[in-house]
Amino acid sequence: MTNEYFAANQANWDDRAPLHAARDGSGYGVQEFIDAPTALSDVVRFDLPRLGDIAGKRAVHLxxxxxxxxxxxxxxxxxxxxxxxxxxxxxxxxxxxxxxGDNVSFVQSDVLEALSVLPNAAFDLVFTGVGAICWLPNIREWAGVVAGLLAPGGSLFIREAHPILWAMDESLTDDLFLRFPYFEHTEPLEWDDEQSYVPTTAALQSTKTYEWNHSLGEIVTALIDSGLRIDLLVEHDSVPWEALPGQMTLREGGEWALSERSGVAPLSYTLRASKQA
Structure with missing residues (x-):
């Protein structure tokens, strides 16, 4: 990733972090995690049937x-x-x-440098959640990192916004409009926005960000070429945030779906891939 793009994105997420972690009910509403020891995030809860039993597994969340x-x-x-x-x-x-009171460790690193700061071939589960890989310029490089982190027999589990959704223009609120690249491009899309995707008590100061889309085929092929086997791929008609303002309805459990055109386009997907034992 070029230094310019990386620095801008890092500054933006440094800005977001304390706002998202507010204890006043704004942001991610993290006070619930402190007050309720069994609370789970909406993203993880949504995929519990597909995630399966992970008790005792060594996991890394990228x-x-x-x-x-x-x-x-x-x-x-x-x-x-x-x-x-x-x-x-x-x-x-x-x-x-x-x-x-949760026993979790955290490491600061660019995800594409993860193999230099984490033990290689040591994790039973590599997990990544919604809104992650759009910040990466090269999906094949990411797939190689995932494969390098997984122990033999280990699995990647990813829930992510669909590349069809990333190609839509959210500023046009009267219908669905495909405007942005679906396939990976060398040059990123540039954004300038002082608002985050969840309610916050202040505007962002570092407002510029740079993103890259990756087609579903590019993602799947990159994982296969890295030696992983695709075990599950499920496309969903919902996402865990109001991705298209004015066109979505909040469902029970924190998922947003299209109001008038529900089901006409995939909005997110869950993918599981495994490394040969």
């Missing part, structure tokens, strides 16, 4: 942000390490784990 999904995996019995490139995110994740 691009973990402030650690709500990371802590949720720990509460399901896994031994979890979270990794994120934002120092502020890692600091907030550690603070949240300390306040909630």
């Amino acid at each position: 691009q973990c942000h402030i650690g709500t999904d990371t802590i949720s995996l720990s509460r399901l019995g896994a031994f979890v390490t979270g990794l994120d490139f934002s120092g502020e995110s890692v600091a907030e994740a550690r603070r949240l784990a300390a306040d909630s």
Whole structure:
């Protein structure tokens, strides 16, 4: 990743972290994790039937942000390490784990450098959640990192926004419009927005970000070429945030679906892949 893009994205996520980790009900509503020792994030809860029993597994959560999904995996019995490139995110994740009493460790690193800071071929589970891989310029490089982290017989589990959704223009609220690249491009899309995707008590100061889309075929092929086997791929008609403002309805459990055109396009997917034993 070029230094310019990386620095801008890192500054943006450093800005977001304390706002998302607020204890006043805004942001991610993290006070629930402190007050309720069995609380799980909406993202992890949504996929419980597909995730299966992870008790006792060695897990790493890549691009973990402030650690709500990371802590949720720990509460399901896994031994979890979270990794994120934002120092502020890692600091907030550690603070949240300390306040909630969960035994989770966190490491600051660019995800594409994970093999230099984490034990290689050591994890039974590599987990990544919604809104992660759009920050990476090259999906094949990421897939190689995932394969390098997995122990023989281990699995990747990813829930992510669908590349069809990333190609839609959210600023047009009267219908669905495909406007942005579906396939991976060398040059990223540039955004400038002082608002986050959840309610916060202040505007962002570092407003510029750079993102890359990756087609579903590019993601699957990159994983296969890295030596992994695709075990599950499920596309969903919902996402865990209001991705298209004015066109979505909140469902029970924290998922948002299209109101008028429900089911006409995939909005997210769950993928599981495994490394040969």
